Amino acid sequence: MTTTARPRNDGTPLEAVSLHEGWTLRHEGRALPAEVPGCVHTDLLAAGAIPDPFLSANETAVEWVGRRDWVYDTVLPARATAHERTDLVFDGLDTVAEITLGGEPVGRTANMHRGYRFDITGHLAERVPLSVRFACSYDAAEAVREHLGASPEAYGTDPRPFIRKMACAYGWDWGPSLPTAGIWKDVRLEHWSTARLARVRPLVTVDTATGTGRVEARIDVERTGAGAGLALIAELRVGGAHAAVEFEGGTAAVTAEVPDAALWWPRGYGEQPLYDCEVALRTADGAPLGTxxxxxxxxxxxxxxGADEHGSGFTFVVNGERIFARGVNWIPDDVFPSRVTAARYRERLTQAARAGADTVRVWGGGIFERDEFYDVCDELGLMVWQDFLFACAPYPEEQPLRGEVEAEARENVARLMPHPSLVLWNGNNENLWGFRDWGWEGPLAGDSWGEGYYLGLLPRVVADTDPTRAYWAGSPWSGSWEHHPNDPAHGVVHSWDVWNTADYTDYLDDVPRFVAEFGWQAPPAYATLRRALPGEELAPGSPGMLHHQKAEDGDGKLERGLARHFDVPTDFDTWHYLTQVNQARAVATGVEHWRSHWPRCAGTIVWQLNDCWPVTSWAAVDGDARPKPLWHELRRLYADRLLTVQRRAAGPVVCAVNQSAGAWDAEVLLRRMSAAGEVLAEARVRITAGPRAVAECAVPQELLPAAGSGTEYLVADADGLRALHFPVRDREFAYPEPSYEVAVEHLGEGCAAVRVTARTLVRDLLLQADRLAPGAAADRGLLTLLPGESATILVTGWDAPDRAAAEAALFAVRGA
Known part of the structure; x- marks a missing residue:
């Protein structure tokens, strides 16, 4: 227990007492030490009561944990206080819980996504037991289902629509089924008198013409009986500006203006200046009440x-600047979200920024992340697209769910609205699309399914609470039922038919206005697999690999995707390498094509940045935080300048995609090369792309490889960037056996330089640094070298550099 004798900066009053210590987890007569914040699974792990569910097939061995009730106990110390009111405050309980104090009920909860406050004034005269009893979430969801009479034909056995809990806790096509319980956020006592700041909503705007920033703080206060009707003063300070208002009711508004306010920009467009903003509440005679x-x-x-000749667009415009959003989708970084620390947020979001992303979409099957997540996005200039928490299911709109949905929405909109990084509220993930295409409409037979949330309740909550931001009803969504929800010509699309049924070259067939989800699977890094599957002989179909592949027919899709481009290998190491190559190639095909069509296409958000455990998935960073080759490829794809060869109706063109603030005037060296390394023809062309613009130049006819040739390819080089064009797929190209020389230089302190010099064409060379040492990392991903070219790869975390080991960790595309 920790006492804070000054106001906390989240608006709590003068005395706040942390209740993080002294908890016990009880179940069926057993008592274990409990960590708060935390959850049942992490407490059981710490006690050695369950095996690590992330290893091998242990997930199934701990399935029983999510099927039980659990109790957390502690004892509140006797505490005298001069304050009029004492509240017991939980910032997050997961999920359906009954709270008792001294055996007497204090309150009940049914929503993981909101906080709770209970008046316990007068209950601390002596030591008193505090208990939080969590009901099995499956049982709680079933009780709501029975209350609503939901048809099994429409909803199946999925508990997700009937409980306000992290949906992916019950499993997803990249995640385990590990629904947990616990006090997953802060818990404390708050002692206060007269009045407290119950909610502050800062409406932050700027007049870009005059440079004047404006903060209108809308304030809600809660008063004690003695404080009713007293005059209070709310004082606002921001950026050197100051304003105050006196009021007697429960609400107030106070506005301050900041002249010559420095603008916050997404990364790559400017700086991210942040201003301290404080609201202080005091009595009319100056006594402080809270901040x-x-x-x-x-x-x-x-x-x-707006509508245009292509349909209707979807483009972020920041401070008047139209932006092609270079995005990544974010899922909970751990299936046990209480384990995700502020440092881990910073590490993962820094990986997103280093990959070139300027946008992070917080996906609707997870959680509203903690404030530290958005703090880092503010600092790094990462625009946040925030989903409301609905994903891939019909959701009943009746009580008690409707009240919970509105309460969580209002609370989280108010909590997150101070963050300049937050640029969009989005109603749901795939539910409007699902209603149209996934066979829901018939079985629902007119029952509610969530449309009233997405097109009614949620936009109203945003308009009431945070009118400074845009709301969009769903992802995907065309903007109106007049168009198919996933219409590429309108609004936002998800592109999943390519992964599920086609080849990634099919990305080239259309130009969506904004692609909010697309991706390709690959296994995690080798060292991640070795840790997660101890003692297993790795193979695509080995038991552990199959258990850590959650997508329906995932391995079949991986194999079919490989077979379209390569001879499917029989050894694991080659399979592992080629599936990672295919993932990077797939995403590159989409991003290069769509970026080349800016401004018609105004953004791509790759599925997905991160994983919540070690798994074969679409992630660029695996469950052990190791970047896959895709992460390195994103650094190229999302750089301000991208050189690419694209097909057009009249033939191939070289595109200079320029997202920088200055013009890009480049001389492009074009070479038609043979597989054996001979330059068959070459030319230099000039191409100039204006600021934030795309320019293209037709490839001269004599530089084009013959159609269907398996022995010729095109190389385009400009300003250190390279684009390649092969007229056929890899399995049809006459690659020479890759030959290269390797030299290793020890740089000291666990660093080494691996220099590779190609004797032949070496396509997609990859150094898998984690094969050198589990903690080793390379600074480069896939590289293509022409005969005679060299590249140096910097390796960190490698204490014993060795050329033979480096050679064994190098992979490249081989001929048939």
């Missing part, structure tokens, strides 16, 4: 969805 403090940033963000 609320955040950092805010001044920027103007709109989403342009």
């Amino acid at each position: 609320w403090a955040r950092r805010v940033g001044f920027r103007d963000v709109v989403v342009d969805t």
